Amino acid sequence: MTITPLGAAGGEVTGSCYDVQTDQARILVDCGLFQGTRKTEELNRSPLGHEVSHLNAVLVTHAHLDHVGRLPLLVRAGFRGPMFATPATIEIAALVLHDAAKIQSQDADRRNRHLKRAGEPPHPPLYSQEDVDATLRCFRPIPYHQPIQVAPGIQAFYREAGHMLGSASIQLLVEENAKTKTIVFSGDLGPRGTPILKDSETFTEADLVVLESTYGDRNHRPREATVDEFTHIVRSAVLEQGKIFVPTFAIGRAQGLIHMLTCLMAENSIPRFPVYLDSPMAIEASKIYTRHPELYDDDLLDYLKGRPFSSDFAEVIMTSTPDDSKRINDQPGPLLVLAGAGMCNAGRIVHHLRNSLWKPDTHVIIVGYQGYGTLGRQLVDGEKFVSIFGEKIAVKARIHTLGGFSAHAGQTDLLQWFESLARCRPRVILTHGEDRQRKALAKCIGDRHQIHPYLPLLGEPIAL
Ligand SMILES: [Zn+2]
Numbered sequence: 001m002t003i004t005p006l007g008a009a010g011g012e013v014t015g016s017c018y019d020v021q022t023d024q025a026r027i028l029v030d031c032g033l034f035q036g037t038r039k040t041e042e043l044n045r046s047p048l049g050h051e052v053s054h055l056n057a058v059l060v061t062h063a064h065l066d067h068v069g070r071l072p073l074l075v076r077a078g079f080r081g082p083m084f085a086t087p088a089t090i091e092i093a094a095l096v097l098h099d100a101a102k103i104q105s106q107d108a109d110r111r112n113r114h115l116k117r118a119g120e121p122p123h124p125p126l127y128s129q130e131d132v133d134a135t136l137r138c139f140r141p142i143p144y145h146q147p148i149q150v151a152p153g154i155q156a157f158y159r160e161a162g163h164m165l166g167s168a169s170i171q172l173l174v175e176e177n178a179k180t181k182t183i184v185f186s187g188d189l190g191p192r193g194t195p196i197l198k199d200s201e202t203f204t205e206a207d208l209v210v211l212e213s214t215y216g217d218r219n220h221r222p223r224e225a226t227v228d229e230f231t232h233i234v235r236s237a238v239l240e241q242g243k244i245f246v247p248t249f250a251i252g253r254a255q256g257l258i259h260m261l262t263c264l265m266a267e268n269s270i271p272r273f274p275v276y277l278d279s280p281m282a283i284e285a286s287k288i289y290t291r292h293p294e295l296y297d298d299d300l301l302d303y304l305k306g307r308p309f310s311s312d313f314a315e316v317i318m319t320s321t322p323d324d325s326k327r328i329n330d331q332p333g334p335l336l337v338l339a340g341a342g343m344c345n346a347g348r349i350v351h352h353l354r355n356s357l358w359k360p361d362t363h364v365i366i367v368g369y370q371g372y373g374t375l376g377r378q379l380v381d382g383e384k385f386v387s388i389f390g391e392k393i394a395v396k397a398r399i400h401t402l403g404g405f406s407a408h409a410g411q412t413d414l415l416q417w418f419e420s421l422a423r424c425r426p427r428v429i430l431t432h433g434e435d436r437q438r439k440a441l442a443k444c445i446g447d448r449h450q451i452h453p454y455l456p457l458l459g460e461p462i463a464l
Helices: 038-045 071-076 087-117 129-138 223-239 253-266 280-290 298-304 322-330 348-356 375-380 411-422 435-449
Strands: 002-005 018-021 026-029 057-059 083-085 139-141 148-151 154-160 168-176 179-185 208-212 243-247 275-278 335-339 362-366 385-388 391-394 398-401 427-431
Touching: 002 427, 026 148, 057 148, 071 087, 071 129, 083 087, 087 129, 087 139, 087 280, 129 139, 208 411, 223 243, 223 253, 223 362, 243 348, 253 275, 253 280, 253 335, 275 280, 275 322, 275 348, 322 335, 322 348, 335 348, 348 385, 348 391, 362 375, 375 385, 375 398, 411 435, 427 435
Parallel strands: 026 057, 057 083, 083 139, 179 208, 208 427, 243 335, 243 362, 275 335, 362 398
Antiparallel strands: 002 018, 018 026, 148 154, 154 168, 168 179, 385 391
16 A cells, blocks of 8 residues: 655645555545645645546545645546545535635636736636535545544544644554555644643554654743733733734634633633624634534633533624724724734734734734744834835834744644554654654654654655
8 A cells, every 4th residue: 555645745834635545445634735835836736646536535634724725626626525524624624615715716816817918818716616515515524533434445533633623633444455554644733731622632553653743843832821921911901001913813723812811801810801803714713613512621611611612702892894894993992803814914914904013002912823924924023114015014013922822733742642652663754844843853753762754755655
């Protein structure tokens, strides 16, 4: 049998997709979008390396776009087989894929206006809303902790990955020539102690482990210290009647922050003041989060004591429409706005920053990774002036960068997750990490267990 990474390999972090082939079946694990530079995104147009007519099924670990974003391309190519995912993943994937199709069609319209003026043929979007609808019809819910036959000779077993609502690691039992091999895909793993979610679960058996390595070279700042720092910033901003803007990813991070804010208010660590969730996608994602109490950790269940999680979100002002969003500008401080995009490269946060960055009573709290070249990265780097919609804006606001809210496990958590698998001496391949991170994690695993992980290239078949 062979396993071929068709994304998130060769130092690439996005585009997760693994092609697993035996003599009697062929499945994919994830089929995510490449995201980043134009050159990286061009990879989305390259063929997926297989005939979909020979594909039996797709297994999805979680609903982030870099794990589900190429699924509609399979359907476009004629695939109508099952796509297995947890129920929460299916709900979130619907939101994520419809949004992706919308953004692609807007991008294509803009690009095609230029191409038309240049006398060149139009460039179609990757896929349409209809392709997304057809994709969603392929989804089949799969429970955690129950072995399910997903293709001839292949059984799958899902366990909690603690990364986002519905996220999973997957163990495959693969039968070929009367022998059974066990393959474990970590998927994206969350740090231990992530609010709302249960911690990741591990496995004890594998012949091959495919392990993510996003933060394979470092540990995050402890969460408690980060919460203390956040509390301190909010307290002083509220005292001076300031406005706080938090650029945030819509799914996962936004819900975690709201939960933290309502907890801090409930225990009087911060005063009650207006908090806005200014992102239609985050508002929809929050509704999905409130519908899955079976996925909450004990801390959240204890805190809720039987009342619904939606009561936390009821304390937040949800601004769905652009007009509601614009009205926030006229509100006096203190207030806090959670808005996308997470890296300030698009979305409503850009408008808020244009209106407020030049005011000294503004605070911007950066809680996530800011990609090179984005407005968020410029703020983190301490630029005194930035350009927004072609306008020069002075940065008088105070910019706070907090490192402890990551959705990805740091090095220690990755090693701890691998610990129980190390005993059966599996082969290990490291993916979903830049080379520096992969190499650092490979060295740790080598030093600790005398197992030497392999760092595959994109499209390199690995025989088992
Ligand atoms: Zn993810």
